[in-house]
Structure formats: structure tokens, C-alpha cells
Amino acid sequence: FCTCALEGEDPELCAEAASNFSQAVGKASQAALRSSSSASACAMFASLLRHPEETCRKRVVDEAQKNLDAAQLLRVIGQGVGGKDTLRRWSASVNLLQVVRLLVSKAEALERLRANDGFRLAVEAWKQGSQVAELAQECCALMLQLAPQNARAAAAAGAGECALTSWQRCVATDVGLRTSLVQGFAEVSLLCMPYLQERPQVLSRLACESLRSLVSCGSAPVILALLKVLTKISQDIKSAPSLFNLGLPELLLAVLGQDNLSSDALMRRMAAEVLVKTISFAVAGVGRQAPAPALCPVPMGSFRFKEPRLPRATDSWQAELLSKRPPQPTLDPATCASALKRRLETWKFRAVAPFRVNPCEGP
Numbered sequence: 001f002c003t004c005a006l007e008g009e010d011p012e013l014c015a016e017a018a019s020n021f022s023q024a025v026g027k028a029s030q031a032a033l034r035s036s037s038s039a040s041a042c043a044m045f046a047s048l049l050r051h052p053e054e055t056c057r058k059r060v061v062d063e064a065q066k067n068l069d070a071a072q073l074l075r076v077i078g079q080g081v082g083g084k085d086t087l088r089r090w091s092a093s094v095n096l097l098q099v100v101r102l103l104v105s106k107a108e109a110l111e112r113l114r115a116n117d118g119f120r121l122a123v124e125a126w127k128q129g130s131q132v133a134e135l136a137q138e139c140c141a142l143m144l145q146l147a148p149q150n151a152r153a154a155a156a157a158g159a160g161e162c163a164l165t166s167w168q169r170c171v172a173t174d175v176g177l178r179t180s181l182v183q184g185f186a187e188v189s190l191l192c193m194p195y196l197q198e199r200p201q202v203l204s205r206l207a208c209e210s211l212r213s214l215v216s217c218g219s220a221p222v223i224l225a226l227l228k229v230l231t232k233i234s235q236d237i238k239s240a241p242s243l244f245n246l247g248l249p250e251l252l253l254a255v256l257g258q259d260n261l262s263s264d265a266l267m268r269r270m271a272a273e274v275l276v277k278t279i280s281f282a283v284a285g286v287g288r289q290a291p292a293p294a295l296c297p298v299p300m301g302s303f304r305f306k307e308p309r310l311p312r313a314t315d316s317w318q319a320e321l322l323s324k325r326p327p328q329p330t331l332d333p334a335t336c337a338s339a340l341k342r343r344l345e346t347w348k349f350r351a352v353a354p355f356r357v358n359p360c361e362g363p
Contacts, residue, residue, distance in 0.1 A: 002044035011059040022067035039082040039092035046095035070103045070113045074121035097138035119157035126162045136166035140184030160192030182210045186225040208246040227270040240281030262337030
């Protein structure tokens with residue numbers, strides 16, 4: 001039915017195919033759901049929802065949102081749709097997750113899925129294929145649809161742990177897919193972070209490694225998502241030494257050196273804020289651990305205080321004239337980023353200079 005509807009370009013036939021698919025999913029046995037034909041049906045129905053003709057596509061979407069239940073489709077994924085063949089199973093799961101995401105684009109379906117234990121069902125589907133990049137991407141997108149104003153429920157269901165697990169397993173994908181994956185993982189982790197009992201130590205390493213690999217080729221949204229995660233992590237003074245050892249200050253300076261990234265004022269502000277917090281907290285921690293320096297006795301009469309020499313009236317008048325300059329025009333973003341980078345590099349060098357090992361003394 002889905003094949004004929006896709007080829008026939010008839011809106012009524014497309015609506016009938018959507019109705020038949022919803023009835024088949026509701027009545028199918030577990031053995032039928034695990035067959036190869038179920039995986040083919042899921043693929044064809046997902047294609048039907050993306051019909052090239054707008055009238056057919058709208059008719060299919062309306063019929064699907066009327067008859068299909070998103071929670072039921074997530075339970076079908078948990079029952080092993082597609083069978084034991086790994087590729088077929090993950091393909092069928094990804095297609096059904098795309099259908100679920102389309103269904104919950106309607107507010108009524110979204111609230112119904114939240115009420116029907118949707119967070120737990122989505123996390124269970126995610127856990128089954130946390131190592132599959134496409135499935136993890138769909139689960140991230142679905143969790144972000146469910147989570148607004150319900151972040152505590154998402155964290156309680158285990159969305160944060162799933163995001164970190166997939167983040168560790170799916171980093172070796174191609175650059176285009178990795179960019180969207182990292183952005184989704186970072187946004188889900190940031191959403192669940194305030195409600196985790198203990199902040200995962202691996203999150204700092206994953207964020208820094210992702211920033212290092214994407215700083216030269218990643219888009220602004222994914223870099224901004226990583227900076228938001230690092231901003232949240234850098235608020236904890238205990239995490240500053242690990243962030244410093246991971247090379248975060250150099251990565252943030254590299255962000256300011258990219259023209260496509262540093263043109264955004266928010267990006268510059270967040271990069272500078274994280275860099276200053278990381279170095280300040282790290283230096284403060286080292287300063288507390290270091291022993292107090294021994295004070296050398298100063299003999300009496302070693303210093304002779306001289307009366308300050310006041311500037312001449314002519315010099316004061318010239319300095320006042322020079323200070324009364326006309327207002328300067330606002331600099332372009334590239335100039336602002338370059339100046340900010342130079343200032344931060346100078347400040348970083350001065351801040352960590354007292355803690356460098358003297359080359360003459362050895363490490």
C-alpha cells in the first residue's frame with residue numbers, strides 16, 4: 001500500500017496507506033514485528049511521510065497524527081522491530097523514531113507521549129542502539145522535543161547517561177554527522193546537568209576533545225553548544241585543574257582566532273569568560289597548595305623615600321588636550337576578536353608565569 005501510494009501520487013490513497021499502517025502496527029504480533037517485512041514497511045512509511053507532493057504529504061501527516069500513537073511506536077522499537085539482523089533492526093528503529101518525531105510535532109501528541117511514560121520509552125530505545133550514530137541522533141532530537149520544562153524527568157529517566165555513552169561511542173563518524181551528533185549530545189547533557197547527583201568526569205574530556213576536533217571545521221551552533229557546556233563545568237572550582245590540563249585555554253584562544261566563530265559577540269564573551277574562570281581557579285588552587293614564601297629580613301635604612309616630583313603645568317595641559325579625543329567608531333567584529341585574543345594571551349602569560357618551572361632548575 002505504501003509503495004502504491006508513493007508512486008500513485010494520490011492524496012486519498014496516501015491517507016488510506018497511513019490508516020492501514022497504523023492498524024497493522026496495532027494488531028501485529030511480536031513475531032510479525034521482528035520479520036524483515038516489518039522493516040520494509042517502516043522504511044516505506046517513513047518515505048511516504050516525506051512525499052514529494054505537498055498535498056499527499058500533508059494528507060499522510062494528518063492521517064498519521066490522527067491514528068498513530070507515539071508511545072506505541074516506541075514500544076514496538078523496544079520489542080525488537082526488524083528482527084535479529086543488526087542493520088535491519090537499526091534501520092527500522094531509525095525510521096520509526098523519525099515517525100515519532102513527526103507525530104509529536106503536534107502539541108497534543110507531545111503532551112500525550114509525556115503522560116504515557118514517553119521519557120522512559122525513549123531512553124530504552126536509545127539504550128538499545130547507543131553505539132549507532134543515526135539512532136542516537138534521532139533519540140537526541142526526540143529527547144530535546146520532550147524535555148523543555150521537563151528536564152528533571154529527562155535526567156531521571158537516564159537521558160544524560162545515554163548522551164555521554166553515545167558521545168564516547170560515536171565520535172569516530174564523518175565530520176558532517178559528527179557535528180550534528182556533538183551538538184545534540186552537548187544540548188542533552190547541558191539540559192540534564194543540574195539534576196545529576198554527581199557531575200561525570202568524562203564530560204570535561206569529551207567537550208574539550210570535541211572542541212579540538214571541530215574548532216576549525218565546525219559550525220557556530222555546535223561550538224556555541226560546547227561553550228555552554230564548558231561554561232557550566234567551569235563554574236565548579238574543582239574542575240579548573242583538569243580543564244587547564246586538557247588544554248582548554250589554548251582551545252578557547254583558537255576559537256577567538258577563527259573568523260567565522262569570533263564574529264559573534266556571544267561567542268567571544270563566552271570564550272573569554274570560560275578562559276578567565278579556568279585560569280583564575282586553576283591558579284588559585286595551585287596558590288593555596290604552594291607553601292608560603294620565606295620572607296627575607298630587610299635591614300633598617302635600606303630604602304630612602306624621595307618626595308614625588310609633580311609634573312609641570314605645560315605637561316598637564318597637553319595631557320588633558322590629548323585625553324579629549326572625539327568618540328571612536330565601533331570596531332568591526334574581526335578587530336574586536338583580534339584585540340580580545342591579544343589581551344587574553346597577555347593576561348594568560350602573566351597569570352601562569354609565577355607557576356612555570358625554571359628551566360635552569362629542571363622539572
